[in-house]
């Protein structure tokens with residue numbers, strides 16, 4: 222089975238900083254610690270409302286990261302221009318609602334294929350690898366393939382938020398089937414959202430998945446045990462699955 226990479230999402234280091242309008246904790250500092258603890262990539266979501274990560278973070282991280290940057294963003298002219306200028310390794314296109322607490326679902330690629338294809342084409346022309354954050358269903362996977370994006374990130378939020386074991390098992394099966402189908406279509410498959418120390422193992426056991434992006438749970442544990450330990454603990458779970 223392939224190695225499974227961990228992309229550490231450091232958005233909520235910035236949430237903590239912005240809560241007081243001060244300079245600490247600094248996502249740049251956090252990224253360096255996460256790298257040293259074994260993070261294979263750093264993920265940041267530059268939201269249109271700048272509620273956590275801000276433009277300065279993206280620019281500084283571009284200069285300091287030693288592992289790939291995965292920039293999550295909505296499909297807007299402003300975000301596309303920022304990505305073209307800063308040139309992250311990956312851009313993950315995600316849906317965004319101003320009032321949401323966190324990302325509520327996958328990007329509806331099938332429902333807006335011309336706009337998604339135009340964004341994918343524009344970013345690829347700038348040398349950026351594009352990923353689409355989608356729900357694990359065939360309609361969205363087929364549309365992702367049609368858009369020309371080489372990569373998808375399967376949204377694991379419904380699995381993470383399942384309210385019964387039966388519902389969780391059903392959501393896990395959807396992700397398993399989606400990952401298998403997407404890999405058969407030649408797409409690279411990543412996954413993420415809502416994963417934590419008690420629900421990641423089952424997702425990590427899906428052999429087609431190549432990378433997990435995990436943020437909130439790692440940063441929450443880091444508050445109690447330190448970021449280095451929190452990243453290592455998550456890597457240990459992921460390594461146990463492979």
Ligand SMILES: CC(=O)[C@@H](O)[C@H](O)COP(=O)(O)O
Pocket residue numbers: 230232266268293315322323324354413414436
């Ligand atoms: C698209 C996605 O799943 C991540 O961006 C994640 O939601 C973390 O960002 P927020 O906590 O701002 O939603």
Ligand SMILES: NCC(=O)COP(=O)(O)O
Pocket residue numbers: 230264374412413414415416434435436437438
């Ligand atoms: N794309 C998912 C991500 O980056 C992290 O999401 P979460 O672990 O903060 O829910």
